[in-house]
Amino acid sequence: MARLRSIKLAAGNRTNWRQLLTEFLAYKKLEDGVDQYTLNDYDRTVNLLFKRFPKAWESEQALRDAVMEHLAQDIAPPTFNNRLVYLRTFFKYCISEGELSTNPLATMKKRRTEECAVSIEVDVLNALLAAPNQNTFVGLRDYTLILLTLDTGIRPSEGTKLIPQDFNASLREIYVPAKVAKGRVARTLPMSEVTRKALRKLISVHAPEWGDNVPIFCSYEGRELNRHTWGDWIEIYCKKMRTRIRPYDLRHVFALEFLRNGANAFAAQRALGHSTMEMTRRYVALVNDDLKTEHAKASPVDRLIKSTKAKSNTKI
Structure with a gap:
């Protein structure tokens, strides 16, 4: 099978990417139960790549070059991460169908997003x-x-x-x-x-x-x-x-107020539907940062020390 695959790739006798995308979307809907909105996101993301780089499917090197340039755009981390995940999943399917030998995004990591508390009065x-x-x-x-x-x-x-x-x-x-x-x-x-x-x-x-x-x-x-x-x-x-x-x-x-009002991290994880504690820990960290800020504003010890110093200066 590997020998046949390498011959097929070398000969450039590959299925059109549009046909593969159609088959991929049908597979995701039937096998994985992906909803229509996610399917639309897959469709939009893959089409955007080949719209920008019409010749990307001509060879695996051309595809790799196109993908690298596509993701090198000045885009926000969430946009970058979405493109990365959707394209990587599509390419993985192409490999399973014998249309690609390697995934150009297999080792690329997501960009770290800046975490900030959503403060709404x-x-x-x-x-x-x-x-x-x-x-x-x-x-x-x-x-x-x-x-x-x-x-x-x-x-x-x-x-x-x-x-x-x-x-x-x-x-x-x-x-x-x-x-x-x-x-x-x-x-x-x-x-x-x-x-x-x-x-x-x-x-x-x-x-x-x-x-x-x-x-x-x-x-x-x-x-x-x-x-x-x-x-x-x-x-x-x-x-x-x-x-x-x-x-x-x-x-x-909800997440921040839930934690601020005394809920533990495990309860927050269950409520939010997080598969791991990774995302929940970010909310906990944000709440802890809030606590540090409020402590700096209202520490009883700081108030006592300032009061003591003020009295000492008055006596002098």
């Missing part, structure tokens, strides 16, 4: 909650999804896929199924009474003909709300408030 959050018109379906939907994110830390891509059966009003819980969860591991999230009431009200105004499989957070026509559209709605509210908040920022607010 209480009055700003209250203004955001007050922005949607709850007398309309869309306004009630948006108000409830903001509440749910702040209350549970659920990811936007998870929250927009929940259906009424995932909500347990009597236990005040929302169930995130494995097929919806980013890490493909189900989890159950407790919620406050305020959020429970808002969810019950939203589900009660769903049109009867929609059925049980229409998402809780859908359009007024009963169509699925994707995370990009949700981001557009948040942007509309924020422009009126003259501020900028992304849907994911609300998840960060």
Whole structure:
């Protein structure tokens, strides 16, 4: 097999990358259960590479050169990391199909992203909650999804896929199924009474003909709300408030406040759906940095020493 593969590659008799991408997307959907939004991201990322470098597929050296130049662009670390992961996964599939002998991104590491606490004042959050018109379906939907994110830390891509059966009003819980969860591991999230009431009200105004499989957070026509559209709605509210908040920022607010208010790191990990403690530790570190800052402002010892020095100077 290896001999046949090397002959095929050397001869340049390779399948067109567009056909491979089509097969790859079908494979990810059927075998891995990847959702449509992620499939669109794969499609967009691979197409962008070959749009910039039309001759990249002519040889493996040309592909490697193109990929290196493509990723050398002046782009933000999150953008770089997304391109790296999506392209590397696609190339891995190409190797399994005998279309590549090596993955040009096999050893490349992600860029480190700068961690900063998402600090949103209480009055700003209250203004955001007050922005949607709850007398309309869309306004009630948006108000409830903001509440749910702040209350549970659920990811936007998870929250927009929940259906009424995932909500347990009597236990005040929302169930995130494995097929919806980013890490493909189900989890159950407790919620406050305020959020429970808002969810019950939203589900009660769903049109009867929609059925049980229409998402809780859908359009007024009963169509699925994707995370990009949700981001557009948040942007509309924020422009009126003259501020900028992304849907994911609300998840960060939950994580930091959850820890600041006494939750332990393991509880935060379970709530946030992190597969490892790595990301949770970053939130813990940010909270610890907050504590250091506040300590520097309000240390009782510093106040005592300053007071003692002031009295000594007065006596002199």
